[in-house]
Amino acid sequence: MNSGRRTARQEEELHVQRRNAELRKQEQWSNVAQYFKTWDVKASKYAYWTSPQYFQQSEEARVEAEKREKKKQTLTDRKEKLKRILDSEQSIYEEEIKKLNRSGKSGWMPLEELKYVNLELKRRSEESRKREAELLLYQRWKQEQPSLRDLERRQHLEFMKMSWIDQVREREATKERQREEEALRAKEEELKRKEEERYEQLCKERKLEEVKQTKQQMKQQMDAIEESVKKYKELEKQEAEERKLQSEIEEMITQRKLAEQKQANKQLMSYWTRQYQLKLQKKAKEMEEEIAQDQKMLQRLEDEFNEEARAKTEAREIAKKEMKLALRELQTQRQRELLRQKEYEHMFFEEAKRAWEVQEQKWAQERQARDRLMSQVLDVIKQQIEEKLKRNSNARAEALEDRERLLKGMNQLYEQFNEQEQEVKQAQKQYRNQLDHQVTENTCEKLRKAQEIAEEKLKWSQAESEAEKRLVEEMERLQLNNNNYKPKDFRRQRMKF
Known part of the structure; x- marks a missing residue:
């Protein structure tokens, strides 16, 4: 549980x-x-x-708030201004009321003075009506005199003649002034047109100069690209030669190792034989052949170095010195081995045995020294070749980069050249259209002006013929010449109180 x-x-x-x-x-x-x-x-x-949207909304809200505040302030200022104006008008109104009240009380005039003023006004009115009546009577008297009317008529006709002549002269002066203005305007338009043509020509020449410069730059770029391609091919050729030399050196090293192995096998085969004299001669001959082969190898490398057109750098000079020293050393050893071969021909058995025991150790030391010398020389040469290949590879990469850069610049120049050509063609087309338009406008304007001038000349010739005819008729009737005549003024004169 x-x-x-x-x-x-x-x-x-x-x-x-x-x-x-x-x-x-x-x-x-x-x-x-x-x-x-x-x-x-x-x-x-x-x-x-x-976000930009929030910034825009906040900016719009701020601007809207500023507008509302400004509107509110403007409304307040307007109210204050209206209030001041209303107060000023109210005060002026009160002052006017006070002045009217004061003038109403103090401007009271006695009845006798009012009667005197009334009589004076009546007297002045009577005098004015009297002068007007006398003037009207004088005018009526002049009109009723035949001699005065005849004189006035002749003066009026002479005045009309002089006025007509003045009008004709004024019209001629106006026409002359218009012709001068038109000639000046035409001259200004011609100067403006020439200036525009000169400016267009300068623009065209500048565009052509830009196109020429672009072509020159394109040519320079093409030359640079060709030079880069040529340099790249030369570098490829040099690299191929260096690779070939490197493979030859490797082959020489391989052949040398095979020869050493072959000599070692031969030595092992003849080891148990007791013919020391033959062994010495054979060994000396083999050593001489090895030295000759090494000497031939070094001579071949030296010939390769001398045949190629290389820059004389410090490292290459050291390599050449090493090869020359090695060649001299090998030549010395070869001469020594040849002398040994001649000595070994006249030795006895015991003497050859002792010489074999001694010389075998010397040969081993000499071979080791020769191997070290050859290894040192070949290592220096291989290092030089590897450095040259590395420099060649870097130079090829730089040449490729330069070529890419030049091609890119060439494409840009080509695009710029096309744009400039399009601009030049567009400018030429626009200039031709403008010239055609100007020629059309000038032709239409000249035709219109010629038509207007012809119509105006026709009108003026008709008016002049009529005016001359009328002038002859008037001059036959006119005999009086008065330059001081003024025509009568028939306008109604105002009443003067």
């Missing part, structure tokens, strides 16, 4: 723990979700605040 209760309690505790764990997980998940939601909102707000 106790165990059963304990099991139920444990199940209940496990259930409670499980429920608490789920609650904690749910709470943790809610916190995490709330955290991400909060930061999502903050990030979106921050992104919105830092």
Whole structure:
């Protein structure tokens, strides 16, 4: 029973723990979700605040607020100004009312003075009417006198003649002035046209000069590209020669190793023989052949170095010196081996045996020294070749980069050249159209002006003929010439009080 209760309690505790764990997980998940939601909102707000749209909206809101504030301030100032104007007008109105009240009280005039003023006005009116009546009587008297009317008529006719002549002269002067203005305007237009043509010509020459410079630059770029390609091919050729020399050196080294191995096998085969004299002679001959082969190898390398047109750098001079020293040393050893061969021909057995024992060790030392010398020389040459190949590879890479750069510049110049050609063609086309338009306008304008001048000349000739005819008729009737005559003014005069 106790165990059963304990099991139920444990199940209940496990259930409670499980429920608490789920609650904690749910709470943790809610916190995490709330955290991400909060930061999502903050990030979106921050992104919105830092976006150009928010800046534009805030700027528009600021401008709108400034406009509202300015409008409000303007309205306030306007109200204040209207208030000041209203107060000023009110004060002026009150002052006027006060003045009117004061003048109404103090402007009272007695009746006798008013009668005197009335009589004075009547007297002045009578005098004015009297003067007008006298003037009218005088005019009527002048009109009734035949001699005065005849004189006035002749004076009026003479005045008309002089006025007509003045009008004709004024018209002639106006026509002359118009012709001068038209000539001046035509001259200015011609100068302007020439100036425009000169400017267009300068622009055209400048464009052509730019095109010429672009062509020159393109030619220079092409020469540079050809030079780069030539340099690249020379570098490829030099690299091929260096590779060939390197392979020859490797082949020489391989042949030398094979020869050494072959000599070692031959020596092993003849080791057990006791013919020391023959062994010495054979060994001396073999050593002489080895030395001759090494000497031939070095001589071949020296010939290769002398045949190639290389820059005399310090490293190459050292390599040449090493080869010359090695050649001299090999020549000395070869001469020594030849002398030994001659000596070994006349030796006895015991003497040859002792010489073999001594000479075998010397030959081994000499071979080791010769191997070291040849290895040193070949290592120097191989190092020189590797350095040359590396420099050649770098130079080829630089040549390729220069070629790419030059091709890119060439393409840019070609595009610029095409644009300049299009501009020149467009300018020429526009200039031709402008000239055609100007020629058409000038032709139409000249035709119109010629037609207007012809019509005006016809009108003036008709008017002049009529005027001359009328003038002749008038001059036949006129006999009096008075320059001081003025025509009568028939306008109604105003009354003066």
